[in-house]
Amino acid sequence: MSAQPIPEKRSRRKLILILTTVLVLGAAGAGGWWWWSGQAQAGGADAAAAAAKAPALYFALEPAFVVNLVDAQVVRYLQADVQLMTRDAETATALEAHAPAVRNRLLLLFGQQSATQLAQRTAKERLQEQALAEVRDVLKAEGAADRVEAVYFTSLVTQ
Structure with a gap:
């Protein structure tokens, strides 16, 4: 074997x-x-x-936003100065044309916040991202150029 x-x-x-x-x-x-x-x-x-x-183009949403916050125990307010940044002239023109619709959406968004949320930096950054998405959504819905790069809070006060 x-x-x-x-x-x-x-x-x-x-x-x-x-x-x-x-x-x-x-x-x-x-x-x-x-x-x-x-x-x-x-x-x-x-x-x-x-x-x-392309240089940055800034569009100030004036006057400042003033909204009631959703705090249940106390009446609290948010005052925010907001500027939008784009590098596209067509988008800047669209922002001017649709500013009332943009302001409306941002007012609704800001009114959903609470003072305790906005005390955190991460919450403010998240609010900026949500605001940017809202602005782009408004411009897309209108069929306009939506190349907004950033939302800046140049002033943000809660009381």
């Missing part, structure tokens, strides 16, 4: 096949990484160049 030796040719073929597969997959992965990193750098450079070319 002797054990038959494993044919050496068959095991070499498997080894060569496995090594070839690993090398091909490695080369494909390296090529994909190279392509994606090149795309990210090119896209980032284009975006940076475009941002550097």
